[in-house]
Structure formats: C-alpha cells, structure tokens
Amino acid sequence: MNIPIITGGKSIEREIAFRSAKNVFNSIYNLGHEPIILDLIDDDFISKIQNYKFAFNVVHGDYGEDGKLPSLLDILGIDYTCSGPETCVATYDKFIFYSLFKNYIQIPKTILTNKLISPPFAYPFIIKPRKSGSSKGVYIIHNENEFKFYLDKDLREFQDVLVQEYIKGREITISYIQKNDEFILLPILEIIPKKEFYDYEAKYTNGLTELIPQLNSPEKIIQKVNEIGAQVMKILSFKDMFRIDAVLRGDEIYVLEINTVPGLTELSDLPTSAIAAGISFDELIDIIIKNHVARVAG
Template sequence: MKIAVVMGGYSDESVISLRSGQLILNHLNKDIHEVYEVHILNEGWYVKMGDQKSPINRADFSFENNGNTINFDVAINTIHGTPGEDGHLQSYWELIDLPYTGCGFYQSALTFSKRDTLSVLGKFDIPKANSVYVTKGQEIDGEKIAKTLGFPFFVKPNQSGSSLGVSMVKELSELDKALAFAFAEDKDILIESQLKGVEISVGVMKLNGNTRVLGITEIVSGNDFFDYEAKYLGKSEEITPARLSSEVSELVEQSAAKIYEALGMQGFSRIDFIVMNDIPHFIEINTNPGLSPQSIFPQQAAYANLNFSNLLENEIKLALERKPIWKK
C-alpha cells in the first residue's frame, strides 16, 4: 500500500509533530508499504523526498512523481493541534474517501475542546477539577474566580496542546499575565482549580477489537507543573509503571478505558489524570499523542512489550475497516 505519514500542522506544536512523524517513518514496514513523508505546514502541503518537495493536490490528496500521479491508500495522521487534531483534516479525508488513522472527525473536534470534553464526560460521573470558562472580551472578575477555585489555579487555552499557553496562578496579581499568555493561543480559556496529588498519563488504544490500556506513567515535573519545558526539554522524570498501589492502578485503568469508550475513540490516545486521595481525576485526552523519542506513549508500548511496527499495522487495519460516515 501507499502510505502517507502526515505531519506538521499550523500551530506551535508542528515541531513536535515532525519528530513524531519521523518515529513512524522509522517503524513502518518498507517491505510491504510504499511510505511517503507528507508535510502540512503554513508554507504549504507537500511530499518530501530528500531535497525534493512535491506539492499535494488538495482536490484528492495526490501528488505527481516523475510524470505519474500517486494516490495514497491510507493516511497516518500524526499532526498535533490544528488541522490534524481538531477534525479539519479528518473531515476532508472523509469527503475524498481516503482512509486515515486515529479517531473520527467528530471525536477529534470534541476532544480538542477541553470545555466540551469535560461537559460530555460529566454525564459519565468522571471526577475532575472545578472550573470556570471565559471568552476573550468578556469582563473577568479575578476575585470571584479566586473565591470559587482557590489558589493556586490553572489558566489554560481551551484548544491547545503540549501545555502551550498554560500558567499556574498563585496570587491575584499573576492573573492578567496568565490570561494574556493563554489568550495568545485561543480566544476561549478554561480556568481550573489545582488538584493536589500524583500526576499520571495513560496510553490507550484499540487492539484486536478491544480497548487496551498500555501502561500508567507517573510524571514528576521539575517545574510547578508538567508544562512545555518539562515535557520536551528534560525538566521532568517519567516513571513507568507509576508508583501506585495495585488497587489504585486498577481504578486508573478502568477509568481510562471508560473515558476512551465513552468518547467513542479509535486509535492511539493518551489520557492525563491527577490521582488525589486515591481517586483518578481526569485532566485531558490527547487524540494524537506525541511519538517523539521523548514522548510517553512509545515508552508505554515498550513497557507493555508491544512491537511498535505491529501497532502501526493495527492502526492501518482499523483505518481501512472504518467506512466514511456518508457511506454508512
């Protein structure tokens, strides 16, 4: 098959996505697939072959190579942020009938909004932080927020990943700076109370028809929280398996599987929790988790003794089996 490994994106996460794409390129079986490196960036859409960049025809996601038109059989989506993690590319691929990995366009759009994800999961009795939602331009009463949530609290862009735009506010004087930092990423903001406990991240996927929890990783940040610097610049310690009791670990696995299924997920995902008083509290779900050498999901696959090349074949199989919504 002709496989497009799609990486990049339009957000600040594009650098991380390009690293994730390289890991996938390294693990795909070149004996049975023709593998192409596809970049979707602000500068354009193209297939990268050495120093050559061949433009993608957006009418059908094909490209020209030595006078021949190359059409892909499946796209492996590893874009973090827009347009690959918010449903835009998934909708486009559905319309042109190109199979793609990961969750569908609705799940992508839903989970890219922290507010909407929390709203849906609220119907499933999933423990979570207390929160306030604000939009750019509206009057923000800092004292009321502090009274509602207590100090410290977190200010987060509603639609952003890799902890971009996230701040911890320890006193009211820090709020304006945190709001400006978050509004630089998104016009909508989620402000959440701090959950004091053990931060963990849980890899989940569909494997052989079942929801499979790969492992639980404990995150010990060298900073105040697991921010961009801690995630990608070595300012954290990641411990797999997490140092939790067997009872709490089982509860975490059950909660992760419940969330994955409640949201109708497919493909690789990573679900973040804070374990407070032995209860896992949901933070967020990443539907295109990082796959760079520093990323947690590949570490958990190795811990579970799962061959990453086989996991990619599983993803391709699921992509080919899923019918576009307009064909159902």
C-alpha cells in the same frame, strides 16, 4: 504499502508533529512499507493525498486533533489513523470535554472566560487555552499579579481561556492502543518533571522529566482507571490509540484531558508506556497499520 504520513500544519505544535512524523517514517520503513511525509499546509496537499487509500495522521493540535483533517479525509474517502471528527471535537475542545464528562468522571472544576475576571478559585489554580496542546499556554497561578498577567496573555493569544482548580498530586498518563477491535490498557505512566509541572519545555527537553511506568499499580487504582476508560469509550468512539492525562491524589483520579493524536516523539508518553508493556516502537506502529490493512485492501 505506500503510506503517506500527514504532519505539520499551522498549529503551535507544528515542530512536535514533525518530530513524531520522523519516528513514524522510520518505523514504517523498517516494517517494509514505503512512507512519504506530506505537510498538511502544502499547496498541493489535496492533489497528493488523493493518490492514497490510507494515511497516518501525525498532525498534533489544530486540524489533526480538532476534527478538521479527519473530516477532510472522510469526504475524500481515505482511511486514516486515530479518531474521527466527532471524537476529536469533543476532546480537543477542553470545555466541551468538561461539559460532556463532568457528571461521569472526576474532573477539576472549570470555568470558561473570554475576558478578564476575578479569581474564581483559591490560589493556586490553573489557566489554560480552551483549545491547544503540548501544555502551551498552561500556567499555575499563585497570586493576583500572575493571574492578571497570564490571563491577559492567554486571552490575547487564544481568545477563550479555561480557569481550573489545581489538583495537587501525582501526574499520570493512561494510554490505550487498539489491536484489531480491542483496546488494550498500557502500563500507567507517572510523570515527574523537574519543573513545577509538565509544561512544554519539560515534555520535549531531554532530562527535564522522568517517565516512570507503574508496573505494579494497586488493584484499586487499576479498577478506577478501567472505569474511566470504559466510561469515555462508552460515550465517544476512539480509533487506534488515545491518551488520558490525569492527576492521582491519594486513591482519587482527576482527569484533565484526552489526546486523540498522542505524541510519538522519542520522549512521548504513549510510546514509553508501550515499551513498558514489551511493545517496541516499530511494533506499536505495525499494530496500528494492521488495524487498517483489511479495510484498505477491500
């Protein structure tokens, strides 16, 4: 198959998207297909992508995860990896996600603001952009001076900002991959950053974070993870793969967000969980491509 890898875009995650795309390119080539990388913002992108029946979506952040690229590909009649527009909108917009799921799963209390406000929670708490990824613009706030400074900074950069309870616990990710019509839960991954939390630098700098697969998680935790997975898949329609970011405090799991186009760099969480399950990166990409082979052939 000739497989275009759509990447790049204009978001603050552009660099990470290209790092993911390079890994996907190498795997697609290793699997005997013919990959080509297309930058979403190239002037001739539309004319080029219309030559294909299937594309691999590796656009992190705006356009790739917010539903715009999936909508365009739907209009053009091109099959693609990762979730469709409705699911992307409901997960990329963190306030929509909170509003949709707060009565079904545990999520830290969250408020939305587009202006300077008084601290709504006891310190420490979190501020983050309403729409963004890779922990860009996410800060743990310890005092009033930090709150004023970072809230003003995020408001100027992102306009809409979430203020959220800080749940202190073990950071984990819960990854799912689709094989045929079934979603498979990969080993839970515990994230131990050498910084205060798993921020952009910790995510993409070698040596700043330990990613530890929890191969013998207690049955009680696995049961709660399965309940969370079942609940989100009951309400939203996912495709190929997705990742849930969460905090484990004691036996309680607090969901932070869901990523519909997870990172596929050499340091990313989902591929690390897949390797812990005995699935190499090439095998992971092969599984995803095979989800689409029959539709593309038809």
